[in-house]
Structure formats: C-alpha cells, structure tokens
Amino acid sequence: MSIEFDTDKQRLDRNMVYRYLSGESYWARGLPRDIFERSLDGALCIGGYDAHGKQVAFARVISDYATFAYLGDVFVLDSVRGQGVGKALMTYIQAHPQLQNLRRFMLATADAHGLYAQYGFTALSAPERIMEKLDPDVYQRLATASKPA
Structure with a gap:
C-alpha cells in the first residue's frame, strides 16, 4: 500500500484524529478537545495519507530535537492495518531529519512491543532510574468538573 507521510499540521484530519484518540484508543479515552x-x-505531528489523500495514520513526537524525544498517540486505522502502514510510519519517523542523533527516544505501549522492537526500542535499560507522575483519570475528572451543576 502506498502511503504518503508528512508533518504538515494544516493537512491533518483533526476531527478524525480526535475521534480516534478520545473514543477508540486505550491511552487517551475521554481526552478533552482543548487538551x-x-x-x-x-509536537511534531505525522500524518499518513492514502492515494486519495485520506488520512489513515497518525503519530506525535514530543522532542527538544537535540537529546530526547517521546513518541506517542501512534495509530493506524483498522481499514489499513496489516498492510505495512505502521512499519512505514515508524521508518518515516526514524528517518526524520529533526529526530537524528538523539540520546534517548522513548515510548509507552500496551500491545505493540513487537513492532517497536524492530526499530530498536527495548525495555528500559535502567528502570530504577526512570520515574513518572501518572494521573490516568485526569480526563474523566476534567469532564466531571466541567459539567454544569
């Protein structure tokens, strides 16, 4: 399958990406639109587009473009899964000129370890050094707080 990737934020189908992340993804369910x-x-946003210009993939990279990057919000629509789109997206990201020679490139996944391992990602080399502040229910609390009484 021929997919074109680019980082033009104006080209993104923001409504589709938002629907997927807030409604279908396991990691951003309930994501408020303003957030x-x-x-x-x-972020550096990557859109993947089919031959008709329809967006079928997305990823977001948060980076200082010198030492560190975090890959997040990666998805490929069901209609094109299993056709190499995820691999092509990862190849595009790894080759992107702004993401070269980084000391650390991180991501989190619940179910795509095999894909990311093909691109050099491994379990943490020193997990005792990595900490996080996690608030998994923040979007639900925001939604509840914004509802009129």
Missing part, C-alpha cells in the same frame, strides 16, 4: 489541540501545537 488535544494543545497537544498538537507542542
């Missing part, structure tokens, strides 16, 4: 829009503003 979604801010997340795009602060």
Whole structure:
C-alpha cells in the first residue's frame, strides 16, 4: 500500500484524529478537545495519507530535537492495518531529519512491543532510574468538573 507521510499540521484530519484518540484508543479515552489541540501545537505531528489523500495514520513526537524525544498517540486505522502502514510510519519517523542523533527516544505501549522492537526500542535499560507522575483519570475528572451543576 502506498502511503504518503508528512508533518504538515494544516493537512491533518483533526476531527478524525480526535475521534480516534478520545473514543477508540486505550491511552487517551475521554481526552478533552482543548487538551488535544494543545497537544498538537507542542509536537511534531505525522500524518499518513492514502492515494486519495485520506488520512489513515497518525503519530506525535514530543522532542527538544537535540537529546530526547517521546513518541506517542501512534495509530493506524483498522481499514489499513496489516498492510505495512505502521512499519512505514515508524521508518518515516526514524528517518526524520529533526529526530537524528538523539540520546534517548522513548515510548509507552500496551500491545505493540513487537513492532517497536524492530526499530530498536527495548525495555528500559535502567528502570530504577526512570520515574513518572501518572494521573490516568485526569480526563474523566476534567469532564466531571466541567459539567454544569
């Protein structure tokens, strides 16, 4: 399958990406629209488009473009899964000129370890050094707080 990738945020089908992340993904379910829009503003966003120009894939990289990057919000639509789109997306990301010679490139996944391992990602080399502040219910609390009484 021929897919074109680029980082033009104006080309993104923001409604489709938002629907997928907030409604279908396991990691961003309930994501408020305003937070979604801010997340795009602060990242290198990659869209994948089929021969008709329809967006079928997405990824977001948060980086200082010198030492560190975090890959997140990666997805390929069901209609084109299993056709090499995820691999092509990862190849594009790994070759992107702004993401070269980074000391650390991280991601989190619940189910795609095999894909990412093909691109050099491994379990943490020193997990005792890595910490996180996790608030998995933040979007649900925001939704509840914004509802009128």
